[in-house]
Amino acid sequence: MKILVADKISPKGVEYLRQQPGFEVIEAYGSSPAQVLELVKDVHAIAVRSETKITAEVFAAAPLLKVVGRAGVGVDNVDVEAATERGVVVMNTPGGNTISTAELTFTHILCCARPIAQGAASMKAGNWDRKTLSGVELLRKNIGIIGLGRIGSEVAKRAQAFGMKVLAYDPYLTPARAAAMQVESVSLDALLAGSDYITVHMPLTDETNNMIDEAALAKCKKGVRIVNCARGGIVNEKALVAALKSGQVGAAGLDVYETEPLPKDSELRSAPNIVLTPHIAASTTEAQETVGIEIAEQIADVLVHGAVRNAVNLPSMDAAAAKVIAPYLDLAAKLGTLVQQIAPKQIAKLRVTYQGKVAELDVNAITRALQRGYLRRISGDSVNAVNAPTFMQRLGVQFEVVKLSDAGDYTDLIEVEATGGDGSVNSASGTLIGKSNSPRIVGINGREVEVAAEGSLLVLENNDQPGMVGAVGTLLGQDGVNIADMSLSRLTPGGTAYMVVRVDHEPSEKARAAIKANAAIKFAKFVQL
Incomplete structure (x- = not known):
């Protein structure tokens, strides 16, 4: 298998790759974009720092490519979306610096x-x-x-x-x-x-x-x-x-x-x-040596053992499992980010319950996708499906997974509950709908709702009284915000009701303030999925 070292990494990292049986290492530092396109035609792995751009064109020109390893944290020079589409693992070394x-x-x-x-x-x-x-x-x-x-x-x-x-x-x-x-x-x-x-x-x-x-x-x-x-x-x-x-x-x-x-x-x-100083935080001999050796070891692990560490796109899994699990990954990530945005910033425990058909699967990858979704707005680009459990542990958040065979009214259901230090609980649940397995939000904070799990949502809890839908719709209309979908839910007439509004884009600060200022509205959150 051929490994292209496109940017200069630690010589110890290069030597580690050369010592692996069946590896051919090509060092091509300072190559032009055209030269890179030629070099990648038969390579199985690419190691880079920040200089070489691994674009969609590079992925298209590299049919044998399995992994791109970035000796460093940021992957701005790698088109991660293109890598994911072509099944290429992108890894970094977040701890080296x-x-x-x-x-x-x-x-x-x-x-x-x-x-x-x-x-x-x-x-x-x-x-x-x-x-x-x-x-x-x-x-x-x-x-x-x-x-x-x-x-x-x-x-x-x-x-x-x-x-x-x-x-x-x-x-x-x-x-x-x-x-x-x-x-x-x-x-x-x-x-x-x-x-x-x-x-x-x-x-x-x-x-x-x-x-x-x-x-x-x-x-x-x-x-x-x-x-x-x-x-x-x-x-x-x-x-x-x-x-x-x-x-x-x-x-x-x-x-x-x-x-x-x-x-x-x-x-x-x-x-x-x-x-x-000119962005030199990682510019030490030790840090560069560490990330060079780490990325070499990670590339070898992927090619030889199929083990993935510090992936920034998807966890490793075989094709059959990926086909079954893929829709759940998207749903779980969106449930995670939804709960993170409606719950208090500091929580003590996160619990995910798998019910029905999904409970029969190996839910490890789904759980990690959920954790990644929860952490996305907290930890930024450094969090991924592989290191998400470590990030959760570092925050001191307990994590619990429960499996139940009965999903009630649904074939399968995923529910996420975030418990605050004061015992308060915020939750969201979702399922897959139709032949296309479209992700749907079917519950928020114990209320039954139904809205597509995509785009931007306004989550509102209000007194159940006439005119609330019109009031919110009018404020959004005056702000130039189009409503794509809406779901209403209440437990008893005259009590409190939930309104989940899917909108085409984020309302302005003025419109959001006006909504929150409505005396009948007890809770208002703008959520980006």
């Missing part, structure tokens, strides 16, 4: 405390400016860490070693996990107000985009230090520059940017008291 990123983060924290970069530049310019280069100690300072995943947890350990108090904001982190890490779990506002240093370690999602903006910075202590080695866009650059100039932010360190490479005319380049 954990320590290097945590260490760079702390380097920036130290540079925020002591003007090291400024001192070095001053010395090289022939100066001896001791009086203007005064700093502060980290001991007994508060550091606010936003996101306590792999990297945030490592930063917390290093901060504690320096005698800092760690304030943590992660809405999905359980109290038990926070206690075990010896960090104080607080609200975002409390973290902003109480931190001397703030560092972010979250994926860039709709929720985290511009999380640290002008309003957030205004809530901080005057002179707060800000560090971002996670993703560009979490910290609003214009707001940061203004806060540095005003002194609201005393110092900052960035390794990632809204636009990369950073434009030459970016205001960040001339802002005071800021240290900029």
